Amino acid sequence: MAKAEETILEIDLKALGHNYTYLRSKIKPETKFMAVVKAYAYGSDALAIAKYLENLGTDYFAVAYVNEGVTLREGGITAPIVVLHPQKVHFKTLIRKNLQPSIYSKAILSDFIATAKELGKTDYPIHLKFNTGLNRLGFSDHELPDIATIIQQQNAVKVIALLSHLAATEDPNEMDFTDLQLKRFDAVCKKADTLFKSNTLKHVLNTSGIINYPHAQYGMVRSGIGLYGYGNEAHIDAELQPVMTLKTIIAQKHTILPGESVGYNRKYKSEHKTVTATLPLGHADGIGRQYGQGKTYVSIHGKAAPIIGNVCMDMIMIDVTDIECEEGDEVIIFGKELTAHEFSKTAQTITYELITGLSQRIKRILKN
Numbered sequence: 001m002a003k004a005e006e007t008i009l010e011i012d013l014k015a016l017g018h019n020y021t022y023l024r025s026k027i028k029p030e031t032k033f034m035a036v037v038k039a040y041a042y043g044s045d046a047l048a049i050a051k052y053l054e055n056l057g058t059d060y061f062a063v064a065y066v067n068e069g070v071t072l073r074e075g076g077i078t079a080p081i082v083v084l085h086p087q088k089v090h091f092k093t094l095i096r097k098n099l100q101p102s103i104y105s106k107a108i109l110s111d112f113i114a115t116a117k118e119l120g121k122t123d124y125p126i127h128l129k130f131n132t133g134l135n136r137l138g139f140s141d142h143e144l145p146d147i148a149t150i151i152q153q154q155n156a157v158k159v160i161a162l163l164s165h166l167a168a169t170e171d172p173n174e175m176d177f178t179d180l181q182l183k184r185f186d187a188v189c190k191k192a193d194t195l196f197k198s199n200t201l202k203h204v205l206n207t208s209g210i211i212n213y214p215h216a217q218y219g220m221v222r223s224g225i226g227l228y229g230y231g232n233e234a235h236i237d238a239e240l241q242p243v244m245t246l247k248t249i250i251a252q253k254h255t256i257l258p259g260e261s262v263g264y265n266r267k268y269k270s271e272h273k274t275v276t277a278t279l280p281l282g283h284a285d286g287i288g289r290q291y292g293q294g295k296t297y298v299s300i301h302g303k304a305a306p307i308i309g310n311v312c313m314d315m316i317m318i319d320v321t322d323i324e325c326e327e328g329d330e331v332i333i334f335g336k337e338l339t340a341h342e343f344s345k346t347a348q349t350i351t352y353e354l355i356t357g358l359s360q361r362i363k364r365i366l367k368n
């Protein structure tokens with residue numbers, strides 16, 4: 001029976017390599033691949049993931065914020081890194097660390113040009129992001145002439161890429177909307193290339209876009225969730241391998257009598273003699289209270305044990321009455337069999353939220 005010592009997040013680099021190869025096989029050999037490693041590489045370990053992927057030939061990386069890009073640069077990543085949502089206060093750091101901003105408004109564009117000038121840059125590479133229907137970040141297409149004017153009046157920055165982000169690439173009920181977004185993006189690209197007299201790189205697809213809209217791969221695709229082993233659809237999940245396994249240990253067992261309760265606010269009351277096990281992880285680690293009170297289960301020696309009572313900050317309790325186990329035994333919260341997708345579904349959320357919410361307190365261990 002597998003033993004454990006503490007709560008760990010195991011990161012399977014071989015699985016990462018498999019997922020990368022699979023996703024690359026879905027695009028043309030000449031299409032560039034941008035690995036999205038924001039939010040600690042979706043809760044895993046951004047630097048370890050980026051190093052591994054850079055070795056495999058990943059062309060580009062994406063992070064959300066400047067500090068995430070700084071971590072990669074200081075760790076030795078040399079490939080281009082796009083910052084998807086940079087804040088003005090960090091523009092100087094962004095430039096000093098040779099990161100590429102995704103610029104989404106005229107105000108941000110002017111601010112960025114000013115900073116690039118101040119640092120004496122010429123042709124500093126920037127990406128322009130267009131809103132095609134997500135209504136989150138991005139220029140509107142009618143701003144193109146103004147953007148062209150701003151760009152042509154200076155030489156501190158150079159537009160090297162155009163991008164947009166799609167709202168529902170994994171949803172077959174929204175195919176018409178996705179097609180509309182892609183049509184809008186195509187129109188923006190044509191207009192921009194005419195106005196800027198250029199032929200820039202273009203990128204619009206996320207993981208589910210790569211799977212469902214490969215005709216729109218342009219010069220580059222951006223993949224996050226697929227690299228970590230989740231495809232948003234059962235038939236794609238079957239092709240991918242989960243990279244992260246969250247494991248812990250039985251810290252203590254209790255046998256409680258009928259009528260006794262477990263945990264804060266006595267949210268579990270036993271009807272029969274019950275054996276419980278206490279695990280050293282809780283809502284401070286990213287396993288929130290929504291998973292408590294019988295909604296979710298974990299796995300011990302391949303058997304399902306429900307989480308009972310309220311999830312505490314540093315501990316959860318599970319019911320192991322029918323499972324042969326001892327203190328010190330390994331417990332799988334999610335991994336390859338019981339997946340993060342299934343785990344997150346029990347609390348009506350998505351894999352993205354579960355894995356990116358895993359706290360930095362959990363020790364990361366690289367495997368393979």
Ligand SMILES: *Cc1c(COP(=O)(O)O)cnc(C)c1O
Binds near residue numbers: 036165225
């Ligand atoms: C997070 C993000 C992605 C990655 O999406 P996945 O569904 O994880 O592949 C791609 N593009 C942008 C702009 C993002 O913010």
